Amino acid sequence: MLAKLNRRNFLEVLGQATAAGGLIVLLGPRATQATTTPEDEAYDWEEHSYVYLIDISKCIGCGSCVRGCKAENDVPDGFYRTWVERYAIAGLEEVRIDSPQGGLNGFQPDPTAPASTKSFFVPKLCNHCSNTPCVQVCPVGASYQTKDGLVLVDKDHCVGCGYCVQACPYGSRFLDPETHTAEKCTWCYHRISKGELPACVASCPTGTRRFGDLKREGDEVVAIIRSQNVGVLAKELLTKPRCYYLHLDGEVR
Amino acid sequence: MSDAPERHSKHLYRAVIVIVGGLIAIFSSRLLLMPKSFGEHGWYRFDNVAEQMAKPVKHGGNASCKSCHGEQSEQHDGAGHATVPCESCHAPLATHVKEKKKSADMKVERTYKLCARCHQKLEARPKDFPQVVLKEHLEDQGETLEGDVCLNCHQPHAPLEDL
Secondary structure (H helix, E strand, O other), X not given: OHHHOOHHHHHHHHHHHHHHHHHHHHHHHHHHHHHHOOXXXXXXXXXXXXXXXXXXXXXXXXXXXXXXXXXXXXXXOXXXXXXXXXXXXXXXXXXXXXXXXHHOOOOOOOOOOOOOOEEEEEEEOOOOOOOOHHHHHOOOOOEEEOXXXXXXXXXXXXXXXXXXXXXXXXXXXXXXXXXXXXXXXXXXXXXXXXXXXXXXXXXXXXXXXXXXXOOOOOOHHHHHHHHOOEEOOOHHHOOOOOEEEEOOOOOOO | OOOHHHHHHHHHHHHHHHHHHXXXXXXXXXXXXXXXXXXXXXXXXXXXXXXXXOOOOOOOOHHHHHXXXXXXXXXXXXXXXXXXXXXXXXXXXXXXXXXXXXXXXOOOOOXXXXXXXXXXOOOOOOOOOOOEOHHHHHHHOOOOOOOOHHHHOOEOOEOOOOO
16 A cells, blocks of 8 residues: 555545544543443433422421431531422412421421411422523533433532522522532432432431332332322423422412 | 736635634643533533532431341331331431441430421321320420420330330
8 A cells, every 4th residue: 555655645644644643632532431430330320210209298397308408418507409388378369488497497386377278388399300491591511411310510610600590490509608609409319329219208207208210110109190180380481390299289389 | 927826825825724723722722621521411521420429328228227226126117107217307327327337426306396396286287197286285294395305205216105
């Protein structure tokens, strides 16, 4: 081949070699990184698609979930990744909602509340929307969606602009007062990727909070979502939440 | 006429230099400024997924408690509080055990406030959930609402036993 090298095909060979070299330089490091993560090789995020189910009729407002979440994730004082709201509805119009310290220490009887016709607790957390506004507004790619359906924040990459905090229609995000970066519920990704339940689900004494996987055969939670009357928060926003509520009252927002 | 092509080729060289220089600037700043693993699976840093997964687990679950506290676990599992996870009343395993050895005493609140979180009567609670107006309940027993008064009658692991 070398013997046949003339001016024209020398330039062709040179061009091909440069392109190949460039590709190796550009793609080389990426290809090797892809095989080194995720750290836990037993976990394949393409084999899971998580959903969350909250049965409002079972919640007693004890706040175990809020305390469990705080302890598991070192959530700063005064901020909540999950919280519990108490709804008291009088007649058809007056709706009173309270959540003292996010329900961290439970609830007290409220003597000032007007006589309500119905009252119940609503646990809340990040809905891990499939069509989420928070990821769309992030200008630096710090908020992202995983293949198993979660919305996570890269703290090292977040610039703390707070757009996502404003974009979330559920109030699920806040800026960490120490790092000044966006914080939110991760459904305890460090636990679920090891086969454990999120801390809030593991702390719930009444079975109000349950965790399911759309890709697991015979999943009880998925069966409930498919067969019973469930709702999602603010469906009209088309965010497609992965958090489903059983026995959801129309007044809950 | 004879030097015209030479002049045109000069323009061409300048344009090529500007384009090549621009490309070099773009790719070198991309290499320098873009975090490693950014863009592997989408517009984010893929390494963060592994970082999120690597965080330590703090709640160990009832089985981890049982491995040392078998007697209490057995009593708990067969009684009214069976569905209440150990760590909901106590504290996460990580505050008590490090490297499979006891690192600190397990904290537990013994006052009526812990019991009240679940059993104080509230309008919002499901009607079939066992709850009492604490003050009235205690007055009926001739007790007052203070300290660990609930423990005088109730054993937390088996709350309705020996009553």
